[in-house]
Amino acid sequence: MHFDxxxxxPRGFRCSSRNCGIKQSGRxxxxxxxxxxxxxxxxxxxxxxxxxxxxxxxxxxRGGVLRGIVVNSKVSNVATGEQGIANARRMAAAxxxxxxTTADRVIASSTGVIGVPLPIEKIESGVRGMxxxxxxxxxxxxxGIMTTDTHPKxxxxxxxxxxxxxxxKGAGMIEPDMATMLVYIFxxxxxxxxxxxxxxxxxxxxxxxxxxxxxxxxxxxxxVIMANGLAGVVDEGAFFDALQAACIRMxxxxxxxxxxxxxxxxxxxxxxxxxxxARLIAKSLINSPLVKTMAYGADPNVGRIxxxxxxxxxxxxxxxxxxxxxxxxxxxxxGERAQFDDERVRAALAGDVLDIEIELDVxxxxxxxxxxxxxxxxxxxxxxxxxx
Amino acid sequence: MHFDxxxxxPRGFRCSSRNCGIKQSGRxxxxxxxxxxxxxxxxxxxxxxxxxxxxxxxxxxRGGVLRGIVVNSKVSNVATGEQGIANARRMAAAxxxxxxTTADRVIASSTGVIGVPLPIEKIESGVRGMxxxxxxxxxxxxxGIMTTDTHPKxxxxxxxxxxxxxxxKGAGMIEPDMATMLVYIFxxxxxxxxxxxxxxxxxxxxxxxxxxxxxxxxxxxxxVIMANGLAGVVDEGAFFDALQAACIRMxxxxxxxxxxxxxxxxxxxxxxxxxxxARLIAKSLINSPLVKTMAYGADPNVGRIxxxxxxxxxxxxxxxxxxxxxxxxxxxxxGERAQFDDERVRAALAGDVLDIEIELDVxxxxxxxxxxxxxxxxxxxxxxxxxx
Numbered sequence: 001m002h003f004d005x006x007x008x009x010p011r012g013f014r015c016s017s018r019n020c021g022i023k024q025s026g027r028x029x030x031x032x033x034x035x036x037x038x039x040x041x042x043x044x045x046x047x048x049x050x051x052x053x054x055x056x057x058x059x060x061x062r063g064g065v066l067r068g069i070v071v072n073s074k075v076s077n078v079a080t081g082e083q084g085i086a087n088a089r090r091m092a093a094a095x096x097x098x099x100x101t102t103a104d105r106v107i108a109s110s111t112g113v114i115g116v117p118l119p120i121e122k123i124e125s126g127v128r129g130m131x132x133x134x135x136x137x138x139x140x141x142x143x144g145i146m147t148t149d150t151h152p153k154x155x156x157x158x159x160x161x162x163x164x165x166x167x168x169k170g171a172g173m174i175e176p177d178m179a180t181m182l183v184y185i186f187x188x189x190x191x192x193x194x195x196x197x198x199x200x201x202x203x204x205x206x207x208x209x210x211x212x213x214x215x216x217x218x219x220x221x222x223x224v225i226m227a228n229g230l231a232g233v234v235d236e237g238a239f240f241d242a243l244q245a246a247c248i249r250m251x252x253x254x255x256x257x258x259x260x261x262x263x264x265x266x267x268x269x270x271x272x273x274x275x276x277x278a279r280l281i282a283k284s285l286i287n288s289p290l291v292k293t294m295a296y297g298a299d300p301n302v303g304r305i306x307x308x309x310x311x312x313x314x315x316x317x318x319x320x321x322x323x324x325x326x327x328x329x330x331x332x333x334x335g336e337r338a339q340f341d342d343e344r345v346r347a348a349l350a351g352d353v354l355d356i357e358i359e360l361d362v363x364x365x366x367x368x369x370x371x372x373x374x375x376x377x378x379x380x381x382x383x384x385x386x387x388x
Numbered sequence: 389m390h391f392d393x394x395x396x397x398p399r400g401f402r403c404s405s406r407n408c409g410i411k412q413s414g415r416x417x418x419x420x421x422x423x424x425x426x427x428x429x430x431x432x433x434x435x436x437x438x439x440x441x442x443x444x445x446x447x448x449x450r451g452g453v454l455r456g457i458v459v460n461s462k463v464s465n466v467a468t469g470e471q472g473i474a475n476a477r478r479m480a481a482a483x484x485x486x487x488x489t490t491a492d493r494v495i496a497s498s499t500g501v502i503g504v505p506l507p508i509e510k511i512e513s514g515v516r517g518m519x520x521x522x523x524x525x526x527x528x529x530x531x532g533i534m535t536t537d538t539h540p541k542x543x544x545x546x547x548x549x550x551x552x553x554x555x556x557k558g559a560g561m562i563e564p565d566m567a568t569m570l571v572y573i574f575x576x577x578x579x580x581x582x583x584x585x586x587x588x589x590x591x592x593x594x595x596x597x598x599x600x601x602x603x604x605x606x607x608x609x610x611x612v613i614m615a616n617g618l619a620g621v622v623d624e625g626a627f628f629d630a631l632q633a634a635c636i637r638m639x640x641x642x643x644x645x646x647x648x649x650x651x652x653x654x655x656x657x658x659x660x661x662x663x664x665x666a667r668l669i670a671k672s673l674i675n676s677p678l679v680k681t682m683a684y685g686a687d688p689n690v691g692r693i694x695x696x697x698x699x700x701x702x703x704x705x706x707x708x709x710x711x712x713x714x715x716x717x718x719x720x721x722x723g724e725r726a727q728f729d730d731e732r733v734r735a736a737l738a739g740d741v742l743d744i745e746i747e748l749d750v751x752x753x754x755x756x757x758x759x760x761x762x763x764x765x766x767x768x769x770x771x772x773x774x775x776x
Contacts (some may be wrong), residue, residue: 337468
């Protein structure tokens with residue numbers, strides 16, 4: 001699957017972004033717009049304290065039709081009570097007025113600190129005039145939704161005559177369960193809202209839902225897909241394949257840019273008795289602070305891999321069948337540390353990507369999880385996030 | 389409950405420790421001995437890759453009688469196959485010969501790097517003569533079992549005519565489930581092995597099993613209790629109360645000295661529908677990297693408390709009844725961030741201990757979990773643990 005390094009929007013989609021005064025400097029407000037109504041689906045966080053935009057978004061998406069998405073960064077509008085819901089409604093209404101549609105066709109998202117009132121007046125005045133600044137470059141929109149991301153995130157690919165584009169933000173408080181982070185997917189393929197919903201859930205199951213930066217599940221996770229149909233009908237199988245591959249690639253991009261991260265971790269578990277167990281073990285590996293610090297230090301302390309498998313107490317394994325490798329180098333054989341030269345393993349652990357591959361040899365199921373290493377940078381960013 | 393700052397052994401217990409050449413310098417081998425046979429019980433890690441000493445220990449403890457415990461640090465004898473089991477047996481036999489008992493009355497423990505062969509010859513020659521160096525100071529034994537602990541850990545208390553003494557090591561790879569770390573409990577009270585087993589499990593349930601430094605469950609967790617009866621019979625209720633209080637205090641000592649830790653975190657959840665849910669939520673709070681870094685930075689980013697509750701997807705809560713305080717200062721009221729002055733919360737978050745108290749107001753159950761903050765120190769220690 002080819003992904004454009006210079007992502008473009010599908011036909012009929014554009015965006016703009018601005019500083020509206022929530023951040024001291026830098027873009028803090030983004031607007032994504034389709035020229036025409038688009039079929040749409042969305043999935044949201046399972047956190048029991050969902051943000052006001054998530055509560056409103058669940059209501060909005062029932063209509064299955066969207067014209068636009070408005071997003072602010074820095075303040076997440078979570079744990080803000082009735083006033084928070086009212087502010088989310090005002091934000092959607094302000095964007096709808098600017099676009100020239102109704103509030104029930106606009107998703108409003110907010111990301112940032114939990115528990116701080118949304119500065120709704122800044123957003124209402126900030127959104128005015130954004131339709132005059134629309135651009136065809138998704139990176140502008142991606143910039144306005146960043147929090148601790150070190151770079152804006154967008155990619156696009158082709159499916160037949162159609163284009164598929166993803167704009168996202170990641171960084172921290174990321175272990176999605178039914179959805180993830182902020183992810184907006186745009187296509188000009190013609191697909192029904194029902195099909196979009198099914199395909200989005202299936203694609204997220206193996207991509208965003210297998211991502212963890214820090215085991216903490218955001219209260220704002222939102223993933224929206226809009227299909228405006230301007231490129232006509234495409235083969236749905238091909239579209240799903242492209243969607244899934246693009247979601248996995250964006251998952252890797254987000255993992256690589258996790259807070260403080262210096263490398264992408266991919267843990268693949270094969271030969272498990274069922275997919276649930278394969279997913280559990282893969283997640284255990286990428287969530288283990290001791291595996292993550294081993295990755296950071298390129299320290300050949302590979303016994304930690306067995307620890308992280310073994311702490312999944314209820315899985316089916318046969319200890320003496322377990323094999324593991326790091327970037328293709330065998331480090332565990334038959335449940336024991338393999339004979340190897342430390343320096344060769346140290347070399348295998350270096351680099352921007354660490355693939356940990358496990359063979360359990362007790363079944364046929366497999367899964368891959370995505371994460372990053374744990375560094376001083378994560379601690380530094382999060383010890384003073386509110387105050388900075 | 390009073391704990392002696394200068395811990396002493398119960399009658400008939402002594403220890404010695406040495407450098408036997410596994411570590412470059414510092415004590416790496418400890419021997420704990422009772423003058424007479426002692427009733428005994430033990431609990432071990434639930435990790436599916438238990439170390440060879442754990443496999444052997446489960447067999448040994450079935451006899452319900454112990455004379456001694458031998459422990460080495462630096463190498464854990466985990467993931468070492470049949471040779472590892474044979475080495476654990478040789479270690480117990482060598483200590484038994486030195487004590488003048490049989491190998492089935494000695495628990496051998498090892499702690500340190502996973503997957504490295506145990507240097508059994510160093511231990512066999514190292515243990516010879518240790519009976520000539522026995523001392524009544526538990527701190528000597530505590531020193532020989534340290535890995536990344538910054539100080540040796542022991543405490544003692546009185547129950548009637550008897551003494552209860554705990555020697556332990558902690559530091560990292562700690563989220564015990566059925567047992568914990570290395571913890572050795574000695575008493576001269578006369579109690580049956582059956583009663584010891586029941587009391588040890590009950591005490592661990594609310595102490596060591598509610599401790600997490602880093603969510604990683606050690607392959608070597610072992611907790612042993614020996615009662616040699618030299619002080620005669622004591623009231624079992626009073627003994628249990630002392631045991632539980634001592635285990636909780638040792639849990640706090642271990643948490644405070646977690647790898648890189650600057651403070652103890654205690655999360656108490658009240659008003660839950662059942663104890664399982666209360667324990668789950670309390671653990672979620674002390675395991676959240678974002679709560680832990682908030683504690684480290686004394687950053688008033690208290691919305692993260694709601695996030696950590698809400699990511700326990702299957703609990704029963706009513707969002708607008710949830711209250712939370714930090715060191716007595718209310719920060720969440722009715723599921724929303726309370727109105728407060730940031731500087732006052734920053735002051736409340738400072739200090740060596742952070743108590744996070746949650747009131748769910750949907751039931752009567754409660755639980756407390758113990759942990760520590762997450763700092764650059766944790767990352768530094770674990771990015772090169774194998775190599776250092």
